[in-house]
Amino acid sequence: MLKRKGSLFVVSAPSGAGKTTLCRKAGEDLEGLLHSVSFTTRAPRTGEVQDVHYTFIGQDEFRAMIAKGEFVEWAEVHGNFYGTSKGRIEEIVNAGNDVILDIDVQGARRIREQYSASTLIFILPPSMPVLEKRLFNRMSDSPEVIERRLRKAREEISEYKYYDYVIVNDLFEEAFGVFASIITAERNRIEKVDHEWIKEHFLTEE
Secondary structure: OOOEOOOEEEEEOOOOOOHHHHHHHHHHHOOOEEEOOOEEOOOOOOOOOEOOOEEEOOHHHHHHHHHOOOEEEEEEEOOEEEEEEHHHHHHHHHOOOEEEEEOOHHHHHHHHHHOOOOEEEEEEOOOHHHHHHHHHHHOOOOHHHHHHHHHHHHHHHOOHHHOOEEEEOOOHHHHHHHHHHHHHHHHOOHHHEOHHHHHHHHHOOO
16 A cells, blocks of 8 residues: 655634534544644643543643743643644654644644644634624623634634635535545645655566
């Protein structure tokens, strides 16, 4: 069988655009596509499992990992730290699997700086009114929080030109079809091909 190098997919979107659902379905439906579990210092929420949703650690341990350069990107959000492990990404990719990261626009830029071959995908809502409706329908945030999320969404959307692909998530199945097609196509780029395998099986004279 043709071997290939693993790929790194980075997915960003404003809150409410549906990136988490798209990433989750991709991980379920596409073989060899794995999620790199991030580290965080916040407390686990109800139903969250250690090393499945996040790896929960203390701030001292997190700071020590920063000092050792173990994160490809990290950020402090509302007093809690979140970070993406460089070692976990490389372990997955070196095994020939793909990594998918659900991450913000600042983190995406830092990852692109270190992994130039990564594929960046931005998810857009159909419109700002639709995004606002989705956030209200969650019934999990106050109107003030929703307004802050909408202001943040405009800032994030302004970064869309930095990405390789943009998907409008209106009808989920259609958006997922485009999402899966991008992943499939990127997996078969010439840069990912095992040239030694092709040479051995097709270009060596018997």
